[in-house]
Amino acid sequence: MDFYAHQERARAASRRLTALFVLSLIVVVAAVNGAAALGWMLLGGGTRWPPYFFATNAMVTLLIVFGGAWVEWQRLRGGGAALAERLGARPIDESLPLHRRLRDVAEEVSIGAGAPVPSLHVLDEGSxxxxxxxxxxxxxxxxxxxxxxxxxxxxxxxxxxxxEVGHIVSGDAELNTRLTAALYGLCSLRLAGLGLLGFALKRESGPLARFGAPRVVAFVAGLVLSGVGALGVLAAQVLKAGISRQREFLADALAVQITRDRDGLGCALRRIAGETVAPLRSDYAGLVSHFLLARPAGLRDWFDTHPPLAERIARLYGRRMAPIVSVAATDAPATATQAAQTKHVYGPEAAEAAGGSFAADTIPFVRQALPEATASAPASAAPDGRAGSATAPQPGTGRDGAASIAAAALITQIRSASLGFETAGRWLVALVAGQTSGEPDAALRASLDWLVSPGGASLRVPLLELLLARVRRWSSGRRRELLDRCRRAVEADGHVHSAEWIYYTLARHRLSPNASIGARQRRAPSTRQAQSRALAALFAMAAAVGEASARATRDALADAAAMLEIPPPASTPDEVGTTELALALDTLLGLAPLDKPLLLKVLFTLARTPGDPNYDAFVRAVAAAIDCPVPRGAGQQIGARRGEPVAAG
Structure with missing residues (x-):
């Protein structure tokens, strides 16, 4: 990904949406004043306007719009889970096979993308x-x-x-969340009007039934606000139309880059193209239609926030592809029918896999990292021209081969529902601090020994991320206790080694409560000079881990300072303590979201050996600390062997 071009596109999108929002406010305020003036002329008996008549109308309108937007923004600041609750979605139930498959897939994709595993929710819709x-x-x-x-x-x-992870990585999810709050504000006038109409038309037998005048006033005001609010709803649609359709093409490209498979997303879009995308039943759905993978049936032309499905599919395949007619939604998966469809779309080998295990457990980045992999069988062609999946490489013989097989067993146990607190604690200490003596099972201990050795270095981060993703759903008290165990293990010898700091930092920021972000930002200085010192400390550590020369470090530091518009540090410190480095990361957490990927891009250039798993783990720990996904196309793909080429960005 070209981050300079993406940064400029994101800033242009923000400016465009801000301009559209201001223009929408002007139109809505003018409409309210026009309606109020018309009502005064009809009911005021020819008297003059009261003092500050139009200013009062404008202030009340802006108060309703901005108040509604602020209230909705506060609701959504709890994260994507808050929006899921507003939409009526429920967290996944890991006792259900389909939900477990979703969990496994999300973990694989997020780890491969260098992003935290998002919380997962299911919406009860058949489309x-x-x-x-x-x-x-x-x-x-x-x-x-x-x-x-x-x-x-x-x-x-x-x-x-x-x-969807591509939207998170590229910052679209954040923009969409802010846009939803703005849309809610524009729709607040209509909501307020409908509320007044409901009060005026409600039948009551209590004391309020005697007061007819307030009901008449409420009815008239509600009618006016509802009418003017309809203009606000139209303005909200125009605001959504201001979103660039290119963001969907970018997310499609990122999905292919993450999975290295165009047919996965391509066939999903072809299935959607083969049916009518029904609108979501939730009352909140209108505010999030610009979030969706596919546009629901409804608005067309310039109100569209999505490019046509046929165009997206053609960009993925380089040619037009026919839609796939999918099976109807049922309460249980139609495995036999799906296997028949898979045979037509993917080929007989894929159909056999689909029919055999609906929740097949495969981790592509783990298979790629297994040492001494045997050559894979030639790919077979599917009937529609798609290359069939090659036979998965199998681990070889010897000590590393046996250890890699044990590592596969470790993955299975991490993903099992029976993973206990003590077991997770032992494995977390082993992967973070490299201390495996606490594992009583000899085979698993040998597997952990291999993972923390140079031979298993390329798998250490993926398995640690997999374990952290599973533990992250536990209570905050349990997570803190696990982190305390890791900290005590790291500090046991009185000296924190760079590798121990890397893996502990990654674990700490994956498992720390989300509320710690605000505390870290308040504790760290936010001046440009403080950011300059933080940059110097970070690059000193990067040079030590990546074994970079003094000249390369100096040039990279100057480049980063120039791109971030930070005063360039005079030099880097000779030694950096863990406390100083933690404060530096807290300071850099305050960088603009679009500046953080640029910093990580420059950090990757300091690796003396491109694709060094230890240095890639360092950059991933820094990314977790500053709350930024690892940039795609930078450094080495997680799970790939050293020297293996990286997919183009």
């Missing part, structure tokens, strides 16, 4: 759709409809989740 929301990556949520879980194959669901 295929999904959306992502959240003020920042650490608070993001992905909402998937029941129809998507029931009718999409695993690869297709993976493509859909990767598309």
């Amino acid at each position: 295929i759709n999904a959306l992502a929301a959240g003020e920042r990556p650490g608070l993001a949520a992905v909402i998937v409809t029941r129809g998507a879980l029931e009718r999409l194959q695993r690869a297709e669901l993976q493509g859909v989740i990767a598309h």
Whole structure:
């Protein structure tokens, strides 16, 4: 991804939406004043306007609009989970196989994308759709409809989740959340008018029934506000239309880059194209239609926030592709029918896999990292021209091969519902501090020994992220206790090594409560000079981990300071303590969201050996600390072996 171009597009989108919002406010205020003036001329008996008549109308209108937007923004600041609740979605139930499959897919995609695993919710809708929301990556949520879980194959669901994670990585989810608050503010006039009409028309037998005048006033005011509020609703539609359609193309491209498979998302979009996308039944759905994977049936032309599905599919495949007629939504997955469809779309091998295990457990980035992998079998062609999946590489023989097989067993146990607190604590201490002596099972201890050795370095971060994703759903008290165990293990010898700091920092920021973000920002200085010192401390640590030369460090530091518009530090410190480095990361947390990927991009250039798993783990820990996904195309793909080429950004 070209972050300079993306940054400029994002800023242009923000300016465009701000201008449209201001223009919408001007039109709404003018309409309110026009309606009030007309009402005064009809009912005022020819008297002059009261003092500050128009100013009062404007102030009341702005108070309602901005008040509604502020209230909704406060509701949504709880993260994407708050929006999911407003929409009527429920958190996943891990006792259900389809929900477990969604959880596994989301973990794989998020780890591969270098982003925190979002909270997952299911919306009880029969159509295929999904959306992502959240003020920042650490608070993001992905909402998937029941129809998507029931009718999409695993690869297709993976493509859909990767598309939504792409929105989170590129900052679209944050923009959409802010836009929803603005839309709610513009619709507040109509909501207020409908509330007054409801009061005026409500039949009551109590004392209020004797007061006819207030009801008449409420009825007239409600009628006026509802009429003018309809203009606010129209302005909200115009504001949504101001969103660039290019963001959907970008999210599609990111999904393919994350999964390295165009057919997953492509076939999901073809299934959606083969049916009518029904509008969501929630009353809140109108405010989030711009979030959705596919546009519901309804508005067209310049009100569209999504490009046509046919155009998105053509961009993925390089040619036009026919829609796929999907099975109807049911309460249980139609496995046999899906297998038949898969045979037509993907080929007989994929159909056999789909029919055999609906929740097949595969982790592509783990398979790629297994050492001594045997050569894969040639890919077979599917009937529609798609290359069939090659035979998955199998671990070889020898000590590393046996250890990698044990690592696969470790993955299975991490994902099992029976993962206990003590077991998770032992494995977390092993992966963070490299201390495996606490594991009583000899085979698992050998697997952990291999993971913390140079031979298993490329798998250490993915498995740690997988374990952290599972533990993250536990209570805050349990998470704090696990972090305390890791901290005591790291500090046991009185010295914190760089590798221990890296993995502990990653674990701490994945498991820390979200409320700690505000406390960290208040504790850290936010001046440009403080950011300059923080940059110097960070690059000193990066040079030590990446074994970069003094000249390369100096040049990279100057480049980062120039891009971030921070005064360039005179030099980097010779040594950096863990406390100083933690304060530096807290300071850099205050950078603008679009500046953080640029910083990480520059950090990647300091690796003496491109794709070094230890240095990639360092950058991932920094990304977690400053609440930013790892940029796509930078450094090494997680789980790839050293020297393996990286997919183009």
